[in-house]
Amino acid sequence: MWTEDDEKGILYPHEDALVIKAKVAGTELQRILVDTGSSVDILFKSALNDMGISDLKLERTNTSLKGFGGGRLTPMGVIELPITVGTKPFERTMMLDFVVVEERNPYQMILGRPFMRISQCVMSTHYLALKYRINGVVGVVKGDQRMARSCYATAAKETLQVTSLDSRGDSKNGRQELVEKLNEVVVSRNDPSRVVKVGSELGEAIKGELVKCLRSHADIFAWSHEDMPGIDRGVACHKLAIKKGARPVRQKRRCFNQEMYEAINTEVEKLLKAGFIREARYPEWISNVVLVKKANGKWRMCVDFTDLNKACPKDSFPLPKIDQLVDSTAG
Known part of the structure; x- marks a missing residue:
């Protein structure tokens, strides 16, 4: 059961992920993401190296993962390791099969639905914590909100850097080049200065339908501040x-x-x-x-x-x- 005491130490409002620390094969990992959307428990190769475990310990697997960058990723293998969550005297240790991947990531490990099932824990994103039963009492694993934000900021920064490099590669001024040239189309018969741009490579039939649609809905465009009256506070504030x-x-x-x-x-x-x-x-x-x-x-x-x-x-x-x-x- 969750109470107001579980909110202590958490900054609200938040949309932070649940990031915990746990001891895995005798090594404490502090950047573990708990993700109920993951169908497997994932261990990143960098964390495996930190634990001093050789690649030879991995068992081969024919499965592939989907979701890293939108594509498919072939794992290096699977390894069974003990993981201990919680603090004494309410520690809980279990054996989990981890899928090892060689992928750059701010997290060291991702605990998915297999961990949730085996540990029989209950997760709360509001309280940023896990709760589980052990020896008739309830154990609690609190998330590290500061670490969660740090990991997210690292991931966002890396994404921005990659985007910046891609842009510089496409154009000297740092902007991506247009896929095709654009042609201006007048959408207001009363004011020829009100124009929108459409692709120059559109077929005549499609272009004609598009221009017809734009002109018939010309009133939805905001050409000045006066065209944006705002929203009544009774609707949204x-x-x-x-x-x-x-x-x-x-x-x-x-x-x-x-x-x-x-x-x-x-x-x-x-x-x-x-x-x-x-x-x-x-x-x-x-x-x-x-x-x-x-x-x-x-x-x-x-x-x-x-x-x-x-x-x-x-x-x-x-x-x-x-x-x-x-x-x-x-x-």
């Missing part, structure tokens, strides 16, 4: 989860040149007119705007939410650092 005890920060006013001031005033007037923003007479938080030069020479106005981000629980799905500057414009 967003609230920032500020940490308890966080002190509001009023950033010192930044100075800009005349060109930047004019761009800021223009953008603020647009947002005020559209009802996107309103004047706050007694603000607890004050964040400066930040201007970023776009490729067409115009300015994009963003907001520096660095201090506000620090006062909020860490995002379980971190984005690149540039996303700390929240864009206030469309496009």
